[in-house]
Every structure is written in C-alpha cells, then in structure tokens.
Amino acid sequence: MKLNGDLIMDEQKEQNNIRNKKSLIECRGVDVFYGDKQALFGINLDIGEKEVTSLIGPSGCGKSTFLRCINRMNDVIEICKVEGTIKIDNEDIYHPNVDVVELRSRIGMVFQKPNPFPKSVYDNVAYGPKLHGRILHKDDLDAKVEKSLERAGLWSEVKDRLGEPGTSLSGGQQQRLCIARAIAIDPSIILMDEPCSALDPIATAKIEELIDELKDNFTITIVTHSMQQAARVSQRTAFFHLGKLIEVGDTEKIFRSPDHEQTEAYVTGRYG
Amino acid sequence: MDKGNKMDDQHIVTSFDEELKDLTDGLVSLGGLAQIALRNVEQSLRMNDHDLAKQTIEADKQINALQLSLEDKTFNILAKRQPMANDLRMVFSAVKVSLYLERIGDMCKGVCKRIVKGDLLNAKSPKTIDALVNLTKNVQQSLDLVLEDYAQGKAQHALDVWKSDIKIDSSYANILSAILEDIKEKPEAIEALVPLFFIARYLERIGDQATNIAEVTHFIVTGETLADDRKMEVEDETVF
Amino acid sequence: MSKNLSKRHRSEKRFIAYGFISLILAATMLATIIGSMIYRSIPAYTNYSIDLEINMTEISAEDEFEDINFRGIIRSSLFSFFPEVESRSDKRKLFKLISSSASYTLRDFIIENPSYINKKFYFNVLFTDDSDLFYKGYVDTSLSESERRLDDQEVTWLNELKSTGRVKNKISKNLFLNGDSREPEVAGFWGATIGSLITITVTLLLSFPIGVLTAIYLENFAVKNRITDFIEVNINNLAAVPSIIFGLLGLAVFINFFGMPRSIPLVGGFVLSLMTLPTIIIATRSSLQSIPPSIREAALAMGASEMQVVFQHLLPSALPGIFTGTIIGLARAFGESAPLLLIGMVAFIVDIPATFTDPATALPVQIYIWADSPERAFVAKTSAATLILIGLLILINLAAVLLRKRYEVKW
Numbered sequence: 001m002k003l004n005g006d007l008i009m010d011e012q013k014e015q016n017n018i019r020n021k022k023s024l025i026e027c028r029g030v031d032v033f034y035g036d037k038q039a040l041f042g043i044n045l046d047i048g049e050k051e052v053t054s055l056i057g058p059s060g061c062g063k064s065t066f067l068r069c070i071n072r073m074n075d076v077i078e079i080c081k082v083e084g085t086i087k088i089d090n091e092d093i094y095h096p097n098v099d100v101v102e103l104r105s106r107i108g109m110v111f112q113k114p115n116p117f118p119k120s121v122y123d124n125v126a127y128g129p130k131l132h133g134r135i136l137h138k139d140d141l142d143a144k145v146e147k148s149l150e151r152a153g154l155w156s157e158v159k160d161r162l163g164e165p166g167t168s169l170s171g172g173q174q175q176r177l178c179i180a181r182a183i184a185i186d187p188s189i190i191l192m193d194e195p196c197s198a199l200d201p202i203a204t205a206k207i208e209e210l211i212d213e214l215k216d217n218f219t220i221t222i223v224t225h226s227m228q229q230a231a232r233v234s235q236r237t238a239f240f241h242l243g244k245l246i247e248v249g250d251t252e253k254i255f256r257s258p259d260h261e262q263t264e265a266y267v268t269g270r271y272g
Numbered sequence: 273m274d275k276g277n278k279m280d281d282q283h284i285v286t287s288f289d290e291e292l293k294d295l296t297d298g299l300v301s302l303g304g305l306a307q308i309a310l311r312n313v314e315q316s317l318r319m320n321d322h323d324l325a326k327q328t329i330e331a332d333k334q335i336n337a338l339q340l341s342l343e344d345k346t347f348n349i350l351a352k353r354q355p356m357a358n359d360l361r362m363v364f365s366a367v368k369v370s371l372y373l374e375r376i377g378d379m380c381k382g383v384c385k386r387i388v389k390g391d392l393l394n395a396k397s398p399k400t401i402d403a404l405v406n407l408t409k410n411v412q413q414s415l416d417l418v419l420e421d422y423a424q425g426k427a428q429h430a431l432d433v434w435k436s437d438i439k440i441d442s443s444y445a446n447i448l449s450a451i452l453e454d455i456k457e458k459p460e461a462i463e464a465l466v467p468l469f470f471i472a473r474y475l476e477r478i479g480d481q482a483t484n485i486a487e488v489t490h491f492i493v494t495g496e497t498l499a500d501d502r503k504m505e506v507e508d509e510t511v512f
Numbered sequence: 513m514s515k516n517l518s519k520r521h522r523s524e525k526r527f528i529a530y531g532f533i534s535l536i537l538a539a540t541m542l543a544t545i546i547g548s549m550i551y552r553s554i555p556a557y558t559n560y561s562i563d564l565e566i567n568m569t570e571i572s573a574e575d576e577f578e579d580i581n582f583r584g585i586i587r588s589s590l591f592s593f594f595p596e597v598e599s600r601s602d603k604r605k606l607f608k609l610i611s612s613s614a615s616y617t618l619r620d621f622i623i624e625n626p627s628y629i630n631k632k633f634y635f636n637v638l639f640t641d642d643s644d645l646f647y648k649g650y651v652d653t654s655l656s657e658s659e660r661r662l663d664d665q666e667v668t669w670l671n672e673l674k675s676t677g678r679v680k681n682k683i684s685k686n687l688f689l690n691g692d693s694r695e696p697e698v699a700g701f702w703g704a705t706i707g708s709l710i711t712i713t714v715t716l717l718l719s720f721p722i723g724v725l726t727a728i729y730l731e732n733f734a735v736k737n738r739i740t741d742f743i744e745v746n747i748n749n750l751a752a753v754p755s756i757i758f759g760l761l762g763l764a765v766f767i768n769f770f771g772m773p774r775s776i777p778l779v780g781g782f783v784l785s786l787m788t789l790p791t792i793i794i795a796t797r798s799s800l801q802s803i804p805p806s807i808r809e810a811a812l813a814m815g816a817s818e819m820q821v822v823f824q825h826l827l828p829s830a831l832p833g834i835f836t837g838t839i840i841g842l843a844r845a846f847g848e849s850a851p852l853l854l855i856g857m858v859a860f861i862v863d864i865p866a867t868f869t870d871p872a873t874a875l876p877v878q879i880y881i882w883a884d885s886p887e888r889a890f891v892a893k894t895s896a897a898t899l900i901l902i903g904l905l906i907l908i909n910l911a912a913v914l915l916r917k918r919y920e921v922k923w
Contacts, residue, residue, distance in 0.1 A: 073813060078736065105815035115806035118829055128814050178810070185814065228354055255356050257495020267356040269288065270281045 005042040024049040030084035054230035057240035071107040108182025112194040114174035116166030128185035152180035172203025192222040303419040309380035314408040325384035335377035342370045372481040379474040386467040394464035414482040440479040553895035559684040560647045564589040566635045582615040611638040641696035641889035696889035707872030714781020723792030751790035759854030774856030778868040788841040795837020799830035832916045839912035849876035
C-alpha cells in the first residue's frame with residue numbers, strides 16, 4: 001500500500017528526473033517529537049542543489065521545525081527528538097559520528113529577527129572564519145569580510161563604518177549583515193527562517209534580490225509566511241500542513257494549479 | 273474540510289469572496305445578454321423582423337459597457353488581491369471570456385445590420401434562410417452549453433460542444449456552397465445574396481467564440497491549456 | 513466621563529505628591545543621621561598635645577640605648593612646669609595627664625633621629641583622652657568632683673598648662689594611621705581598614721570566579737532535572753540566610769575542623785565568600801538569562817560549541833549585571849560584623865596587618881568594639897569610623913555604577 005509519503009517521493013523523483021537537478025539534501029521519513037507531541041510526520045523531501053526551495057504552510061505546521069533539523073539546531077531543545085534520515089551530500093547528518101559543530105560550519109542560518117552579535121560590523125562577519133580557524137592572516141580576513149559584505153549587498157553602505165556596532169545599522173542592513181556573516185564561512189547551504197518578516201518592503205525587496213543572486217552559488221531553503229514571496233523567490237515550493245508534507249513541486253505549478261486541494265485552499269487564502 | 277464545489281469555498285477575507293462573486297455574476301449576466309442577442313438574431317432571421325434587429329443593434333451598447341466594467345473589476349482584483357491558483361486562473365480568464373462574449377454581441381449586431389440594410393426576401397432563397405436559422409439554433413445550443421459549464425465551473429460539455437462545432441462548420445460550408453449556387457443561377461440577386469455570406473460568416477464566428485469559452489473553462493477547471501493537437505479546431509472545409 | 517477623568521488625574525497627582533513627600537522625609541532622615549554622626553565625630557579628628565622641653569644633654573654617647581629612661585625624661589620635663597608638686601601620688605596624677613604612649617613616641621623618635629640623642633629640644637606629646645576631652649569642653653566642672661573624671665587639682669593643672677601657650681590642637685594622625693589601642697588618643701582605624709580590605713580581597717578572589725563559573729554551569733551545562741532544581745532553590749534561599757549562620761559554619765568547619773588560625777583575614781575571607789557566593793550566582797544567572805536567546809542561536813548556528821557560546825558571547829554581554837551583583841555582594845560583606853565576630857576577628861589587634869595570615873580585625877568589628885568601650889573618647893571615634901565605613905561603601909557602589917556603564921551593551 002502506497003502511503004502519502006511514498007506518493008510524494010514518486011512525484012519528486014519524477015519531477016527531479018525531468019529537471020535533471022541533483023538533490024543536495026535528502027530527507028526520508030523524518031519524524032520530529034517535542035516530548036510526546038509529534039510535530040512532523042514522515043517527511044520525504046529532496047532539496048535541490050543551487051536553487052531556492054521555499055517551505056510554506058500555516059502557522060505551526062512544522063516548516064520551521066523541519067528547517068532546523070537540517071542544521072541540527074533542534075538538538076539544542078532538550079525535549080526534541082528527531083527520527084528518520086537526513087542526508088546532506090549523501091552523508092547521514094544524524095549519524096553518531098557526526099560532529100554537530102562541524103556540520104553547522106557548513107550551513108549558514110538567517111533568522112526571523114536580525115540578530116547581529118553585539119560586536120562591530122567587521123567582527124560580526126569575521127567571527128565565523130576566525131572561529132573555525134579557516135583564515136589566519138589579517139589581510140586575508142579583511143578580504144573575506146569585504147567580499148562577504150559585497151555579496152550581501154552591504155559593502156558600499158558600511159565600508160566606512162566597519163568599526164561601528166552591528167546593532168547600529170537599520171533593520172534591513174542588520175539582516176543583510178547576518179546574511180554576510182552566514183556566507184563568510186562559505187557554507188554550501190543557507191537556511192533562512194522568515195528572513196524578511198521583520199523588514200519593510202524596500203529592505204525585503206533588497207533581500208529578495210540578494211537571494212536571487214546567491215542562488216547561483218548556494219543552496220537556499222527559505223521558510224516564508226508570504227506566498228507572494230515564495231512565488232517570487234523560489235524555484236521549488238513545499239507545502240506543509242499540520243506536520244505533514246502535502247505537496248512539493250515547481251513553484252510556478254504550486255501557484256498556478258497545485259495538485260492537492262489543501263495546497264490550493266492554502267495558497268488562495270481559503271484556509272490558514 | 274468541506275469538499276463542495278471549489279468555487280464556493282469561502283475565503284478567509286469575505287470581501288474577496290464578494291468581489292469574486294460580483295465578477296462571476298457579471299460574467300453570467302454578460303453571457304445572458306449574449307444569449308438574448310443570439311435569440312433575437314434567430315427570430316429576426318426567421319421573421320425578417322427589422323424592428324427587432326434594430327433593437328438588437330441598440331442593445332449591443334449594453335453588452336460593451338458591461339464588458340468594460342468587468343474588465344475594470346478584474347483589473348482591480350488582480351491589483352488588490354494577488355489571487356493564486358484557481359482564483360488566479362478564473363480572474364485572468366474572466367477578461368478573455370468577457371471579450372469573447374462581447375465579440376458575440378458584435379457578431380449579432382453585424383447580422384442584424386445586414387438584416388436591416390438590405391431585404392432578405394429579395395434574395396429569394398428561403399432554403400438558405402432556413403439553413404441560416406438552423407445554423408443560428410446550433411450556435412445557440414453551443415453557447416448555452418458552454419455558458420452552463422462556465423457558470424458551474426465544470427468542463428463536462430466540452431465534447432458536445434466540439435461535436436456541435438463540427439456540425440456548425442459543415443452547415444456553414446453547405447450554406448456557402450448554396451449561396452454560391454444561387455449567385456450563379458440568379459446573378460441579378462447578387463446584392464441581396466452577398467449579405468447572406470456575411471451573416472453565415474458571423475454565425476460561424478460566434479460558434480468559434482463559444483468554443484474559445486469552452487477552452488478557457490477547461491483551463492480554469494483543470495489548470496491546463498489544451499495542447500495544440502487537442503484544441504477544438506475543426507477543419508475549414510469551405511469553398512473559400 | 514470628565515468626572516472620572518478628573519478623579520483619575522487627582523489621584524495621580526496625589527500619588528506623585530505622596531512619593532515626593534516620602535523622598536523629602538527620607539532625605540531629611542538621612543541628613544539627620546549623617547549630620548548627627550558628623551557632629552559626634554568632630555572631637556575625634558583632633559588631639560590636644562603639648563610641646564615639652566626635652567633635655568637629653570645628660571645622656572652621653574657611651575650610655576646604652578636600652579638604658580635610656582625615656583619615661584623619666586618626659587616626667588622631668590612635665591614636672592618642670594609644676595615645681596611645687598612633690599608627693600609621689602601627686603606626681604603620678606600629674607603624669608597621668610599626658611598619654612602613656614608619650615615615652616614610646618619619644619623613643620621611636622630618637623631611634624629615627626639619633627642625632628637628637630644628647631640635645632635639648634621641644635617634643636610634642638599627646639594628652640591623655642580625659643585631658644583632651646577637658647580641653648574640648650566635655651568635662652562639666654559644675655558637677656561635684658566624684659561625678660567627673662578629672663578632679664579640681666587636675667583641672668587647675670590643665671588650665672595652667674594651657675596658659676603656658678605650649679598646648680596645641682592638631683589633626684589626629686593616630687586616628688587615621690594607627691591600629692587599635694587601649695588608649696583612646698592613640699587608637700586608630702587604619703588597622704581595621706586594612707584588615708577589611710584584605711578580607712574583602714580574599715572574598716572577591718574566591719567568590720567571583722567560583723560564583724560566575726557555577727552560575728554558568730548551572731545555567732548552560734547542567735542537565736535540567738530535579739537535582740539541579742533543588743540546588744537552585746537552595747542557592748536562592750542561601751542568599752537570605754542571616755550572616756551569623758555563616759560565621760557559625762566558618763567556626764565549625766574552618767577553625768574547628770581544619771584547625772585554621774582564628775582572627776586572620778584568610779578565614780574571614782572564606783566565611784564572607786560563602787556568604788557572597790549566592791548573591792553572585794544569582795546575579796550572574798539573571799544576567800545570563802536576560803541575554804536574548806537569539807544571540808545564542810546565532811552563535812550556535814555559526815558552529816560555535818557550547819563553551820564558545822558562553823565565553824565568547826554570553827559572558828561578555830552579561831558582565832555589567834555580573835559586576836553589579838558582585839559589587840553589591842561585596843559591599844554587603846564589607847559591612848558585615850556578625851560572622852567575623854564568630855571566627856574571632858574581634859581580637860584586639862594593634863599592628864597593621866600586612867599579609868593574609870596576619871591577625872586582623874575588620875572595620876565593622878572595630879566599630880563594634882569601640883562602641884562597646886567605656887571611655888568617652890571612643891564615642892567620637894566610633895562615629896568617625898562609621899563615617900569612614902559609609903564612605904568606603906559609597907565608593908564601592910560608585911565603582912559598581914562606573915563599571916556597569918563601561919561595559920553596558922545596547923541591544
């Protein structure tokens with residue numbers, strides 16, 4: 001008997017074959033529990049390399065929980081238990097031999113509310129490379145910081161203010177600083193949890209533009225409450241509902257004519 | 273979750289539902305006006321009723337006005353609501369449907385103009401007139417079916433409409449041949465016969481619009497545009 | 513509606529007025545207390561003394577230093593003012609008018625300045641506390657002789673001495689530089705102050721690292737179960753335990769069980785750090801908790817280990833709160849006397865302590881001892897010492913404010 005999860009897997013495989021896109025992250029049968037309460041049910045999802053995948057769904061549907069499984073940030077929560085397999089580049093990241101700290105050094109994360117460290121702009125961006133001992137010489141570090149800030153579209157605005165605290169920037173700038181901080185460690189994956197929900201429309205647009213540029217070099221997974229944003233920014237969209245993955249497919253399809261009634265009800269605003 | 277007719281499911285923001293309903297009702301009214309115009313054409317043809325024809329010509333203004341207002345409504349919904357999925361398909365298609373219906377109105381006006389300008393009786397081809405009336409009836413049927421489908425959000429009559437269109441096209445082809453014959457036999461009646469060509473052409477075009485509406489309805493319901501090979505195009509086997 | 517509005521405004525104005533009145537009351541009381549203390553301490557700041565003519569010309573270079581009778585030299589100098597005094601008891605009475613430390617002061621002076629050894633010179637010696645108080649006007653001559661410390665004869669002598677013009681009133685160096693003494697005119701609080709400072713240093717060195725690291729452990733690393741909850745409840749309770757209990761604990765554990773010497777700042781520091789630890793732990797924990805969790809999340813997501821998160825991110829941001837808590841705890845410890853009494857720092861210590869293991873006393877304890885002493889002169893000294901203690905506490909709290917400002921981080 002084919003379960004919903006299997007069907008979704010078949011769909012994905014078919015879609016992936018057509019797209020000819022390599023899956024960087026492969027999730028099979030992911031269940032997540034907070035104590036006795038189950039938050040995710042048998043998630044089977046592939047995330048393609050160097051493209052933007054958006055996770056949409058009503059509040060509490062588990063999309064943020066799922067996102068945090070990818071870089072094992074859920075380990076921080078005592079009562080949270082993750083079962084199933086998540087493979088990044090064919091490595092099971094929940095294997096006992098995996099060093100969580102090392103894993104996280106390959107994955108960047110941007111949060112809903114911009115959270116730059118209470119350090120200078122420079123130190124914020126330099127923190128990652130210094131922490132992991134990747135760059136030792138000051139000149140190299142300077143270059144890295146400049147490059148990261150440039151990629152994040154922030155360099156011209158802060159190049160004369162590198163010594164000022166990160167918190168003295170505007171909201172949108174702070175978020176781009178957080179993105180610069182994340183990409184400074186040259187991750188292969190960037191996870192974004194509602195990165196624009198605290199920002200005004202112009203800052204949001206700048207970040208969307210940034211995501212567009214970054215996708216050529218990074219695999220980006222973004223959780224968003226705004227369907228319009230998901231439609232604008234991502235190539236693949238996954239719809240979650242009450243902890244289950246209902247549908248995943250090309251973004252255009254999800255927003256033009258989704259297969260599942262629930263998906264359609266959500267994206268048209270008939271249910272939330 | 274209520275699994276009723278998809279179009280009936282409530283949006284969380286009720287004013288969105290009201291706007292959509294407004295649009296749908298408007299389109300249904302427009303369809304109704306088109307149906308009335310077509311019925312008037314049938315009667316005018318049958319009775320050579322110049323007065324009715326003139327009324328129909330005048331009534332076309334209403335059709336045009338309604339179409340413009342529906343276009344406006346659609347524009348506003350797109351700007352305000354950013355509709356998605358089936359809402360998007362429906363709203364986007366509303367413009368096309370309204371245009372098709374408006375064209376039907378224009379075609380009807382065209383037929384009526386021909387009726388009023390000349391005198392059908394002068395053509396001395398009662399059989400052709402009959403054929404034209406029949407053609408009108410077939411087209412009416414098609415239009416009724418597609419509008420029923422559209423109003424209900426279903427694409428169930430598509431096959432019937434398709435078959436009907438074949439009949440329409442062959443009727444059209446026959447009528448053309450008959451008129452040609454008449455012209456050859458009675459060249460002096462050419463001034464009265466030529467308008468019949470136009471009338472036939474208009475009617476055939478109305479049939480085409482109905483088919484277009486059926487394709488649009490299919491897109492709204494399934495989300496798929498018909499591939500070229502599946503399009504309801506019927507061979508033009510006319511003489512010219 | 514407007515009636516309700518004006519009622520609200522009125523009650524608000526009343527509240528503000530009550531608050532203001534309370535402030536005024538509090539300020540007045542504070543001013544009164546400090547004012548009266550300052551007034552009472554005035555006599556302590558100066559000492560009356562007399563320039564005596566010291567004649568050491570009869571000492572020859574061959575005489576042994578230890579044989580020099582400094583006491584006799586001073587006696588003869590004093591008696592020269594009153595040649596008519598002849599009986600031994602009278603002479604003793606006369607000699608008692610000046611401080612018993614006089615001969616020692618002269619001796620110390622000669623040791624430092626040996627060239628004076630066979631010279632004639634003027635030397636300044638202190639009066640005893642009774643004489644000093646008389647000159648300051650605290651002896652009521654209208655009372656009968658048995659009701660006052662100085663009898664008529666002594667009063668006459670003092671007046672005569674005054675009229676010679678050799679009597680001086682100087683700022684009391686002793687008060688500020690000496691250790692404790694039986695003689696009020698010689699007693700000073702410097703010994704106690706140094707004792708307090710050393711004790712507090714020990715307290716700081718012990719309680720700060722242990723407290724901060726404990727709090728970090730409990731907050732970030734300990735497994736959250738019933739045991740750690742139990743510990744947390746107990747730490748909170750410990751902060752409210754009366755300080756004398758810690759003294760008892762110190763007595764039982766450090767002195768009886770470990771056999772450490774009594775009355776040394778090291779043990780005092782141990783006891784006070786036990787008392788200060790809960791305060792520091794609670795302050796550190798609350799500072800750590802007040803850091804937005806987003807910082808921790810951001811650091812973890814960047815691949816920092818738990819230790820790095822704590823030491824590179826949380827601790828620096830928590831410093832203002834930690835400093836404040838520490839200094840508040842230390843200020844409290846600085847003013848504690850009960851626990852120190854129990855571990856024996858109530859001893860009579862004359863020498864200024866120099867190391868952690870020299871016998872010492874603490875300023876609050878010194879105040880207690882002096883307050884308990886019968887001599888009238890100690891009243892003024894007690895007030896003076898109290899003012900010094902308050903002054904030091906204010907300084908410590910000021911340090912808290914400054915440190916906090918320096919390390920404040922804006923979110």
